Amino acid sequence: MRIFLFSLLFPACVFLMFSCGEKPADTIKLGVAGAHSGDLASYGIPSVRAAQLVVKKINAAGGVLGKQVELLIEDDACKPEIAGNTATKLISDGADVVLGHICSGATKAALGFYKDAGMVCMSPSATNPDLTFSGEYPNFFRTIANDAAQARLQVDFAVNVLKVKKVAILHDKGDYGKGAAELARGYFEDAGVQVILFEGITTGTVDYSAIVIKVNSLNPDAVIWGGYHPEASKIVTLMRKKNMDTPFIGPDGVKDATFISVAGEYAEGVYATGPVDISTNPMAILAGKEYQDAFGEEPGAFFDQAYAATLCLLNAIEKAGSTDYSAIVKSLHTHLTDTPFGKIKFDEKGDAIGVEFAVYKVENGVFTEHK
């Protein structure tokens, strides 16, 4: 019986494979690459869904350049060693533009392939500054502010609003945390602020009292943290228990509801940077509602960014009038696209103009934008 079923299924599969390959060539192919499985799948799946929602809407309205848009979805599991294959697969399948990848490491690994193939790639989430700053990848764009912009904002805030003269910088030794901490150190030094302590801590340790005592004895005007929220809440709790009221500034890894629920009363007054609040933008509200209706849950990480990126890519093709590489790039730099973040276009490096970070402060148990 099983063999019989298989013999029926096999030709069907072969037929399906061929029929996919022989679809009429007059569609616009949008590749979607990112983590769709594994530990970090929760970062990648919302962007696939964003692309599906946008494409469905655009196809219903007549498509792009009179053609229907087709999605080519490929998984890279956030792993640089897989991302190269993912890119090659998308290129050989004939993708015109790519939405992705999700993680900075995987994006970097894939970008070279796209560059050689003359393809535009737009990430909703890769924040590593070098991707745009190095100038190596003119084909790369992103709809999220980079880590350097975040560090810049933290430093400007600390220097201009908190008027700090000397700061202590702690980080978790990880790529994200240490990267953010090093950027902040550079900007502080440029601004003439003394960095009196720059140290990494081991995550998961039972007790951070030694490092807190050390910070306390140096008496900085502010503590800058590079890392995620679990360690941040331990350190802040200890600082406050030891009667230290030094301002604490964290990156977007801290701007998480879990931080407030874990640190409780000790979270009050903590500063964290995070993407600008777009909850009042009508398009963002609409996009969120579409997601709710289609998938029955709250949109996940980077959904708005991916929604914006899909709109930008398709709009750029429409405005360029073709899928030619240089025409699309020129169009991305010059034409504004209406997105959940407002009207955005891209600067010469590939970063979105108009997608920014803001400083938040914990007040009465919620992160409130600090004006």
Added chain:
Amino acid sequence: MNPEYLTALILGGLTRGSIYALIALGYTMVYGIIQLINFAHGEIYMIGAFTGLIVSTVLTMHGMPGFGVVFFAAAAAIIYACCYGYTLEKIAYKPLRHAPRLSVLISAIGMSLFFQNYVLLAQTSNFLPFPGLIPDFEFWKPYSHVMSATELVIIVTTAIVMVLLTLLIKFTRIGKAMRATSQDKIMASLLGINVNQIISITFIVGSATAAIGGLLIASHTGQINAYMGFLVGIKAFVAAVLGGIGSIPGAVLGAFVLGLSESVFTGYVSSDYEDVFAFLILVLILIFRPSGILGRDQTQKV
């Protein structure tokens, strides 16, 4: 150097050492009796903290005053952890009593992974806020920049547990039977000691100290998650080896040496290399005293 700074660092190190000591005791007692490194011990610590969280949340919701919450949460955590410790030994170690030691070790690692994933599935993978069960004393406030009230409670509690444990082992019939079993299991059973029962009691006592450690450190850091036992378990194991595994005063001494050296190193050099330094001390001590600071020399057949 500023004496207040050094004092603060030393007291911080003592707090850390106390936690390591409470967990290291479980490792060293079990090793002393059945020569097994119980890798699932860190998970017992984690289960103790989780039970404390659940019970204290429920009791607080029902409006019980702070002191009662602390008492019942601690009691529940200890009893629960003891049950886990007892069952763990019966299921995973007793059937392998006469198997090669490597098999038991693998069984221990398996149980450790099992407990971690069990809590992941039954509870959550997120970080959960842990209520501050230990109150902040008003009279202690002026000194809290040197040492917080929680740290004081941790050190005092650990000291009390140590004294009770020493009394148990030195002056009771159970303690005497434990010492006899650890010296020679066959001879002990010939003299009418129920060896299986003594091993169970050892696991129960070890689990109780781990649960106390779990509660103390969770209310100190204010958060728990399913992986909290892993790193602490490793550090406590290192402390037990440092002091001489199998020796109870050794485990306590090793834990304080480890906690103090980490704290002082972070304070005067850098926290970047805290772990490197801790393990460097371990290597140095094992080069000069292979059986640990207070360990007995044992010749082993390989």
